[in-house]
Amino acid sequence: xxxxxxxxxxxxxxxxxxTHGGGGRAMAQLIDELFVAALANPLLEQMxxxxxxxxxxxxxxxxxxxxxxxPLFFPGGDIGSLAVHGTVNxxxxxxxxxxxxxxxxxLEEGFPLADLARVVASMAEASxxxxxxxVTGDTKVVERGKADGxxxxxxxxxxxxxxxxxxxxxxxxxxxxxxxxxxxDHGVAIxxxxxxxxxxxxVVSDSxxxxxxxxxxxxxxxxxxxxRDPTRGGLAATLNELAQQSGVGMLIDEAALPVREGVRACCxxxxxxxxxxxxxxxxxxxxxxxxAERLLAAMRAHPLGRHAAMVGSVIEDDHNFVQMDTxxxxxxxxxxxxxxxxxxxx
Numbered sequence: 001x002x003x004x005x006x007x008x009x010x011x012x013x014x015x016x017x018x019t020h021g022g023g024g025r026a027m028a029q030l031i032d033e034l035f036v037a038a039l040a041n042p043l044l045e046q047m048x049x050x051x052x053x054x055x056x057x058x059x060x061x062x063x064x065x066x067x068x069x070x071p072l073f074f075p076g077g078d079i080g081s082l083a084v085h086g087t088v089n090x091x092x093x094x095x096x097x098x099x100x101x102x103x104x105x106x107l108e109e110g111f112p113l114a115d116l117a118r119v120v121a122s123m124a125e126a127s128x129x130x131x132x133x134x135v136t137g138d139t140k141v142v143e144r145g146k147a148d149g150x151x152x153x154x155x156x157x158x159x160x161x162x163x164x165x166x167x168x169x170x171x172x173x174x175x176x177x178x179x180x181x182x183x184x185d186h187g188v189a190i191x192x193x194x195x196x197x198x199x200x201x202x203v204v205s206d207s208x209x210x211x212x213x214x215x216x217x218x219x220x221x222x223x224x225x226x227x228r229d230p231t232r233g234g235l236a237a238t239l240n241e242l243a244q245q246s247g248v249g250m251l252i253d254e255a256a257l258p259v260r261e262g263v264r265a266c267c268x269x270x271x272x273x274x275x276x277x278x279x280x281x282x283x284x285x286x287x288x289x290x291x292a293e294r295l296l297a298a299m300r301a302h303p304l305g306r307h308a309a310m311v312g313s314v315i316e317d318d319h320n321f322v323q324m325d326t327x328x329x330x331x332x333x334x335x336x337x338x339x340x341x342x343x344x345x346x
Contacts (some may be wrong), residue, residue, distance in 0.1 A: 001024055004040055004205065005029050006176055008033060009029060009033045009034065009113060009146060010103055010113070011033075011034065011113045011114055011117045012112075012113075012114055012169055013114075014052070014112075014113040014114075015109075015110050015111060015112050015113060015142070015253070016030075016107045016108065016111040016112075016113065016116065016141055016302065017109055017111060018109055018112075018141055020107065020139070020141050021107065021140050021142075022141075023140060023181070025159055029140065029213055031139060034113070034116060034117055034120055034169055035105075035120055035137065035139070037126040038101075038117070038120045038121050038123070038125070039120065039124045039127065039133070039137075040124075040132070040263035041133040041135065043100070043133065043135035043136070044133070044134060044135050044137075046137065046179045048136070050128070050136055051100065051102070051136040051138070053100060053135065055099070055159060056159055056287075057159075057181035058159040058160050058161050058162055058163065059096075059160040060157060060158075060159060060160075061091055061096040061157065061158050061159070062091075062155065062156065062157045062158075063087055063090035063091050063155070063200070063312075064087070064153065064155040064156075065083070065086045065090060065151070065154055065155075066151065066152070066153040067079050067083045067086060067151065067152045067154070067346060068084055068148070068151050068191075068344055068346075069082060069190065069191075069346055070148070070192060070194065070344040071121065071274075072115070072149060072150060072191055072319065073097075073118075074140045074189055074190050074193045074205055074287060075189045075192075075193055075203070075204040075205060076185075076186075076188040076189055076204030076205030076207055076322065077205045077207040077211055077280075078121070078122050078206075078211055079109040079120055079152055080118075080120060080121070080122035080123035080126065080149060080152070081118055081122045081123060081126040081207055082205075082207050082280060082346060083097055083152040083153075083154045084101065084102065084123055084126035084127050084130060084154065085122060085126060085130075085136075085155040085207045085208055085209050085210075085280060085281065086154065086211065086231070086346060087099070087101060087117065087154040087155065087212070088130050088132055088156060088209045088210070088211055089209065089229045089280075089281075089283070090155040090156065090184075090212045090229070091157070091211070091212045092158070092209075092210050092211035092227075093120070093166070093214070093227040093228055093229055093283065094160055094164075094166055095161070095164040095166040095218060095224065095227065095230060096159055096164075096211075096330055097158050097159050097161070097211065097215070098130070098134065098156050098157075098158040098209075098211050099132065099156075099157055099158050099159060100131045100134075100135045100156070100157055101127065101132055101133065101134045101135065101155065101156050102134065102135065102136045102137055102154065102155045102156075103123070103134050103136075103137040103138075103152060103153070103154050103155075103296040104137060104138045104139075104140075104152070104153040104154075105137070105138070105139045105141065105151070106140050106147050106149065106150070106152075106153075106290070106308070107140065107141045107142070107147065107148060108141075108142060108143075108144060108145070108147035108149050108150065108192060109141060109142065109144040110144050110333070111149050111150055111288050111315045111337060114176025115149075115150075115295070116150065119150065119152075119276055120123075120221040121286075123152075126209070129209070129258075130209040130211070132156070132209070132211075133155075137299055139266035142275065144223065145310065155210035156231060156271040160166070162216075162322075164218065166224050166225065166226065166227050166327055167226065167245075168226055168228065168241065168242050168245035168246065169225050169245045169246050169247075170225040170226055170246065170312070171225055171243075171246035171248050171250075171286045171314045172246070172248070172288075172314060173248055173286060173287050173314050173316045174285060174288070174313065174314060175225055175286050175287060175289065175308070175313065176288075176289050176310055176312075176313055176314075177239070177250065177252060177284065177285075177286055177308065177311050177312040177313060177314065178284070178285045178286075178287075178292070178295060178299065178310050178311065179230075179235070179257075179258065179282060179283070179285075179287070179308065179309055179311055180210075180213060180262045180282055180283050180294060180303065180304060180305040180307075180308045180309060181206070181258060181277060181281075181282055181304070181307040181308060181309075182258045182259060182263070182282075183234070183235055183257060183258060183259050183260060183263070183274055183275070183277070183282065184234065184260070184263040184267065184274040184277035184278075184282070185203055185204065185260060185263060185275045185279065185281075186205040186206050186207060186277075186278050186279050186280040186346070187203060187234070187272075187278040187279070187338070187345055188203045188262070188263045188266045188267070188277060188343070189203050189204050189205040189219070190205070190267065190278075190345055191270065192266060192315065197266065197269075201260075201261065201262040201265075202262070203260065203262045203266065205280060205281075206229060206280055206281035206282060207280040207281050208280070208281035208284075208304055209303060210229065210281065210283055212229065212302065212304070213283070213299065213302045213304045214283070214298075216298055216301065216302045216305075217285065217295060217298050218294060219298070220252065220297075220298035221294075222287055222291040222295040222298070223287060223288060223291065223311040224234070224285060224286070224287050224295075225282075225286045225287050225288070226242055226246070226284070226285070226286040227283055227284070227285055227286075228241070228242060228282075228283065228284045229279070229282060229283050229284075230266055230278075230279050230282055230283075230284055230345060231278050231280060231346055232278050232345060233276060233278070233294060233336070233337050234273075234274070234275055234276045234277045234278055234279065234337070235257075235275045235279075235284065236275040236276050236322065236334050236335070236336065236337060236338055237276070237337055239252070239284070239322045239334065240320075240322050240334070240335070240336050242284070242286065243317075243320040243321070243322055244320050246314075246316060247320060248314050248315065248316065248320065249314070249315040249316065249317025249319070249321050249322065249323070250312060250313075250314060250315065250321075250334075251312050251313055251315050251322075251323050251324070251325065252311050252312030252322070252323075252324045252325070252334065253311060253312055253323070253324070253325050253328050254324050254325060254326045255314070255325075256309055256310065256311045257275075257309070257311055258307050258309045258311075259274045262276075263277070263288050266318075266326070268298035275324075275334060276337045276344045278346055279341075280346060281304065285299070285320050286314060296308055296309075296310055305331075305341065313322075321333060322334040
């Protein structure tokens, strides 16, 4: 229930100050007039320190993620929508239906309330579009210079239907590897925005909630073995993770990898490998060879899978290497990223 205050927050001109995290009237007003107003839903409006909700049959799944992207606003999204999409996708990669989100905000003293309102409004819109409400949260304020503006941590819960068994240790030799679209868009959009780079064709982040696509893939009747979203470290890190978990090797085809020309040009200019660049609206799917074409068709029938491609196969390999057949006819290793290619990316 909203409280009564002598005056409203000056969101257009005001800034976060330490009283907004002090547990008193200023904090209550910030929560009421900015967070609850934007993220409104019946569970959040109970204003408890937790949310209580019923669950249906199946296995519960939970994921948590922290978001520290720079800049906070970028082509195709911002830290608010990214916080929703990132955690919804982590839950969805188990085959679960995401149900609810919790959000924690670390605010820096002096952060403009107008920017905070913009972030929370974007978060609310992403939450509504995904059908996954933010039902509880927390806000802390730290001294100027201690938080680079704004950090957001989100936790999501969902339900895995009976009969769905998707895990990173289930890839088997012969399985096919698929991706749902163009690789590297998010990382390049962030870098181009950060460094004011222009490559002739605009690149926007692919940030999106993928649970609808996952539901369509499961609805095709194909038995999915592995799902993973290739965020930090890109496709290279994801395939290496899955190869290690499953005790197999991976072989991908460079000519089959979907990469936008603007992304390719940016990577060539900056000396980056598109395989290492972060994504926020992409997934890697691994499933049996006899159903791969049916799975590909189901992915392409969904708006978030229009550019889906089959990019490789799982192979036997005691070393668990990831390799790539190159466009020049050779074969090279696709190793883990050494160091951090693009810092503060998500």
